[in-house]
Amino acid sequence: MSSLVEEINKRRTFAIISHPDAGKTTLTEKLLLYGGAIHLAGSVKARKAQKHAVSDWMEIEKQRGISVTSSVLQFDYDGFRINILDTPGHQDFSEDTYRTLMAADSAVMLIDVAKGVEEQTKKLFYVCKQRGIPVFTFVNKLDRFGKNPFDLMEEIEQVLGIRAYPMNWPIGVEGSYVGVYNRQLAQVELFEKSGAHGTTVLPSKQGNVNDEEFKALLGAEVHQALIDDIELLDMAGDTFDFDKVRKGELTPMFFGSAMSNFGVRPFLEEFLQLAPAPAPRLADSGVIYPSDPVFSAFVFKIQANMNPAHRDRLAFMRICSGKFTRGMSVYHARSGKTVKLAQPQQFLAQERTLIDEAYPGDIVGLFDPGVFGIGDTICGEKERLQFRDFPVFPPEQFARVQPKDTMRRKQFIKGMTELTQEGAVQVFRPSDYSVESFIVGVVGSLQFEVLEYRLKNEYGVDILMNRLPYGVARWLTSQAGPVEIKTLKNMESSMLVFDIHDRLVALVNNEWSLNWVMERNPEVEFLKVPADAQII
Template sequence: MTSPRRTFAIISHPDAGKTTLTEKLLVAGGAIHLAGEVKARGANRRARSDWMKIEQQRGISVTSSVMTFERAFDDLGVITFNLLDTPGHEDFSEDTYRTLTAVDSAVMVIDAARGIEAQTRKLFEVCRLRSVPIITFVNKVDREGRPVFELLDEIADMLALDVAPMSWPIGMGGEFEGVLDLETGGVSRPEGDSRNFQGKVDTDVTLPERFAEEVELAQAGYAEFDAEAYRNGDLTPVYFGSALKDFGVAELIDALARHAPAPRPQPAEPAPIAPEADEVTGFVFKVQANMDPNHRDRIAFMRLCSGTFKRGMKLTPTGHGKPIAVHSPILFFAQNREVADEAFPGDIIGIPNHGTLRVGDTLSERADIRFTGLPNFAPEILRRVALKDPTKTKQLRKALDDMAEEGVTQVFYPEIGSNWIVGVVGQLQLEVLISRLEAEYKVAAGLEPAPFDTARWVTGDAGDLKAFADLNRGAMAKDRDGNPVFLAKSAWEIGYVADRYPKVRFNATRER
């Protein structure tokens, strides 16, 4: 029997309409009655899935949100959707990567006018690294934009996948100048019918000859949809629509219910874990502090991989050896929560804790399983943290450790010198760091240039590592977990030092 769970991420470059689409999916699923982007005013206009202060100020998503909703289908029954809304900015691609470890499929949102952008390509590459099957949703087709065929070819070239157009924008044909161009007599439909074209041209729709030719050309020139090819990552179905105008959203939900994979086996040691296994297992892919600043809370997001979880169960985190009782597991809708009495493979639950659980932890009824594939990545920007009030040193360390666990930044404690160093992939992460230090921890701090450009985790035999560290103390540091790190002035220096110390390994990633 196929699981009624569909766990998927929504990914896109900024301003493609990802958060609006997220809200419309929630409206269509009955999780909310209004989409904040459309009808709310004032403070309520902020996107429901963007809860952090800097997100509301900048109008972008910089952290992943988890939302669960249900929808009933006549032939499928009730399907539970676990939707993970990811950061759109490329500076947060590491957070997106970790989120993709917890899903079985992804919806890539593309702006019809802007098409494929550099950061879109990076997000697609992240999907491909995780072997996550992709549904492409071309948004904002109610606006003037790129020619249809040009955009479809671009998607196919970027993904190196077959492309199967599953719907068709109606209006000025391939020019994206309107969805339902009824005023010009371009399309005739039964009253109230605003569906996209699905597959073949509907028999109850009368099309001008030039529109019909374009639809037939697309059907002939691109692959037909093949569910197995899509689930294997060899094909992407493409849906056209407008999240803002509620066009194509219902078709997208239907596609996720019918075609997106149910929970899949997850990579683990000593062997992959199948969702049908009886033992309850899961892994923490995200930790978020201060979602509710009034309570200074700390939530670990766990993807349930196998078994039936019951509220109050005792699970053992990796490496702890001591079971913890999960008394208050949470299901999420952005900042709104409800206690979950049970959960099934594919579900995402939040576990309140006080520092016990960290990103990468496996939780299981026994302690002999470890899920894999959640790495840290070497930072591309390093900065020193300058504390403006020296009495806040303790608060600063806690804040930096918290945000290192969340993946907002990485923190390095040099062997020589008192200035702690933070590492990030992109500049925007530094802005988030300073904003959250002040807003959530009441710590005023600044950032100064560091004498280093990047970092590498060093591994090897204990003797070789000690000899290397003793000779390079000025460039050695420890990360949040106490692992030795070499701080380099440039990529060239890394290569030079690696050649001099062949028995030491310089790693750009580290398994969490």
């Protein structure tokens, strides 16, 4: 039986981050293919032909070809237990992505070879840097024409402020690469052309860069260009220093094509050797180390209706320390109650496996009868601790939402409550609580579409949605005590609402209007998020 430390050292828990359309879901799928977790990959381009990536399970994702929720995928490869957190790339769902990064020990930053570093990639990179998460770079879509690899290295440094160290280097002509050169092993790997369009593992041939066979296969011009590139990298490039990777000063860089499987296996194998094992976590009582025998975990995601047939609700927890065993009783910090963790599950997209034990770094799904909330700490019954609060995101768009059919009021309230607990939207109650409606706040407008879709398809409720003209939300507080609505001045063009914890919030049109209102209420503080929350 392996020890706790041995199990911890086997774990690799990472998130894949990128701008939309960089091929993130495809890469996730191909890692599963090479890991032996699936045997045939469904091309993402064939989604309309009823083939969908294994990590996209929600119907709206299949229709639109985007990921709008974070998937959790687990499999074993080469002695490692891998937990992949596949996150939404679309900026309208950045809240879900940021929360998922709280559960990751490292991140794979996916970059489109033609587009380079894009806007959403920048935002997610800075969140990783802020949290001290080591970032590995995979330059994708090498089966197409794109930027020169040296230009991409320079762009990463200038745009993100981090040096890039190529672990491998593409061989061939731009848009027609035939292999990669492994710098650590001084080894060439050439990939065979395949008519399988990326659905199966791509055969390859390996050997020394100076072998006559490879010189002949590559041709004199391509071979000499590779030798010249390697010399330039060795002379002018950085030396590899993993301490700099940990500090966020250096990113190991890989090249490949997730669509055609080019370079995926070399990336997976080298990444698993380099990526960190589960890291310590900060709690109110100090640093919690994975090897601590006392069990601890936190909930970073809640998902209702993953299985529409059962209308189930799952809480995803990241184990931070100790050993998890099925049926164990734990302390739930927020409620102060003891909870029994029955029917724990691990996932390969829609495939679920009931598990008996799990270790730090692992992600476990728990059936949730409505007990858990995002950011909740779970720990041993005798050891009371609280992990650091999750970040909160100020909403920027608002709408009044109510059911078309008042007879569906019960289902409407249930749906709104559950989707709020998931963190899919933020919900507020009007201060003049006169009609059965909610004020919904989101970061991006696509969240409104998903809300409407899910209420209809999961709860059978058609809604009326009226967009509101507000763009700024502020939580109101005062040194003198609770803020009284009747004492506030010049709020006629603003809307006063309460959040789910009955805290008073002002919705105003824009920053100029906010400054005008603040000047007329100097005794009140207007906070971007509640006073006890961390802002992103």
